[in-house]
């Protein structure tokens with residue numbers, strides 16, 4: 599079964615789409631077969647990479663089919679090994695009203711990632727909107743792990759502690775109905791850290807606040823604030839690729855490898871360069 603990672607946060611603009619696209623990009627470069635699901639009704643991950651072969655359908659069909667992904671919902675991007683289920687919500691709000699009326703809405707994306715068509719992938723990355731809504735909650739329930747970016751400033755850290763943690767608590771109450779309803783663990787990921795003592799102080803504060811927490815782990819990887827992330831998005835290529843030549847400690851090349859290693863320990867210390875070419879190793883997940 600593919601490993602499912604959902605990017606969640608009740609706050610917008612924290613880097614969910616950027617991180618979803620770039621985790622997907624580096625995993626694909628390792629030779630993993632990756633599918634991203636754009637579960638934000640305002641499509642942004644769908645447009646992140648050029649689409650080479652556009653599928654006739656997308657997220658709306660997945661949801662209104664009751665959580666089944668058919669082949670005609672999966673588009674192929676220009677990045678090798680990387681496919682995408684595009685967000686295609688129509689102005690009539692069909693997708694949202696459909697979700698609202700279904701009792702099993704929380705399980706829709708969990709069913710989707712288990713569809714036969716999705717078993718061809720090693721990893722599925724789900725991007726969500728920065729607001730609690732049915733799509734974000736169903737993405738959370740589909741995930742093996744959730745990754746929640748936090749900007750290390752006081753307002754964002756507070757929003758994480760209240761908004762995102764409240765969502766997690768609410769989802770965890772479903773576990774009362776049985777193991778099958780348990781949501782995955784949540785990894786907080788410090789993103790866009792500025793190079794100053796205040797930002798570093800807030801990061802330390804966040805780490806202390808969650809030390810020993812049962813369901814939340816703050817990842818060791820810190821993503822600095824760097825122009826490369828926006829520039830790579832403009833160039834429509836993964837940021838590790840964009841930043842390939844600068845291999846300094848804080849380069850996106852290094853940062854994205856460290857993130858991949860932390861999420862997939864079996865990749866640890868392997869750089870995508872080590873496995874590129876025709877003999878790309880099958881990476882076990």
Ligand SMILES: Nc1ncnc2c1ncn2[C@@H]1O[C@H](COP(=O)(O)OP(=O)(O)O)[C@@H](O)[C@H]1O
Pocket residue numbers: 609610611612613614615616617728789790791821822823824825827828831
């Ligand atoms: N580490 C980073 N350094 C610099 N800019 C970043 C970083 N992460 C994200 N950004 C920028 O911040 C903005 C919001 O990011 P985005 O991924 O769209 O957030 P979200 O999906 O959570 O709303 C984008 O312009 C993106 O390029």
Ligand SMILES: [Mg+2]
Pocket residue numbers: 614615616638642726727
């Ligand atoms: Mg986004």
